[in-house]
């Protein structure tokens with residue numbers, strides 16, 4: 001799929017912007033704090049209806065303006081969609097082909113993106129929440145159902161935790177309410193875990209292959225979804241029972257902690273190279289390469305699931321990676337994947353720029369063709 005146009009109004013430091021994007025590579029060059037990442041953020045917003053870095057949607061409204069607007073035309077193999085999104089101080093409106101969607105999940109998924117930003121190099125090295133966020137974002141853009149279950153789960157979890165914090169007045173009524181939340185937690189939680197297991201399994205196949213290629217056949221990368229509720233050899237069918245039982249067993253502890261100690265909100269992905277945990281034993285370089293392999297695998301996985309390549313967003317990462325990896329990254333995407341790159345310097349990109357890229361200069365919320 002390809003994003004053909006991008007229009008912004010009162011989005012971050014852009015008063016008004018209208019861009020045509022290359023079907024292959026578009027490069028945004030500029031100094032720091034000029035608005036390069038803001039452009040990629042707006043593209044991500046069209047895909048996920050959510051920013052990867054704004055705590056609140058309203059942060060994205062240009063200072064002094066009342067609302068922000070982002071719009072884009074997506075070309076897919078069978079048809080094109082126009083997507084647009086208004087952000088207000090309170091709430092947002094999303095439209096597909098001009099028709100407002102009341103459910104955000106009806107908007108998400110028309111455009112798929114894979115974002116690679118400097119912080120993604122921490123995918124392996126960082127804490128479990130980094131990998132859970134990764135799972136949720138990637139699964140979420142492919143499966144509205146997953147998003148729905150996730151948001152239900154999070155609401156129920158919050159309610160359950162509120163009760164656990166209220167341990168002053170534990171009585172039978174309270175325990176009864178807890179039982180109701182437990183049942184819902186099990187229902188949504190097992191759906192989330194099943195989907196993640198399936199996802200990590202597929203991701204593992206693609207990333208092992210890519211990793212082998214990047215390391216010139218040297219290293220064997222394996223990914224495993226770590227779920228405290230699953231034990232070796234378990235069938236996934238045992239999941240709901242085990243979840244229910246664990247909630248009961250840990251109830252006392254959970255009251256003491258004031259939070260829920262078991263469930264998909266505590267899970268992780270274990271990343272191994274040649275059988276050894278990369279987080280513990282890997283070098284910095286191995287951790288970064290593994291992160292890169294996983295990210296590249298995501299591109300292939302989306303194509304596998306959705307039938308088309310996503311749009312690749314590379315935010316300031318080229319200088320982060322050494323030459324060998326740069327080569328593989330740019331090589332891998334070739335002609336097939338539309339790519340938007342931001343960078344502060346064009347060094348190393350000369351050939352790409354000459355041959356097939358559209359290059360824009362970004363300065364203080366304005367974009368000009370160079």
Ligand SMILES: Nc1ncnc2c1ncn2[C@@H]1O[C@H](COP(=O)(O)OP(=O)(O)O)[C@@H](O)[C@H]1O
Nearest residue numbers: 012013032033034035036037038059061062063
């Ligand atoms: N809501 C907003 N309104 C106006 N300007 C904003 C807003 N949010 C961020 N900015 C400005 O955007 C710039 C940062 O843009 P960014 O895309 O992150 O820069 P970079 O080019 O380094 O990627 C900063 O100058 C910041 O002040």
Ligand SMILES: [Mg+2]
Nearest residue numbers: 036037038316
């Ligand atoms: Mg930036």
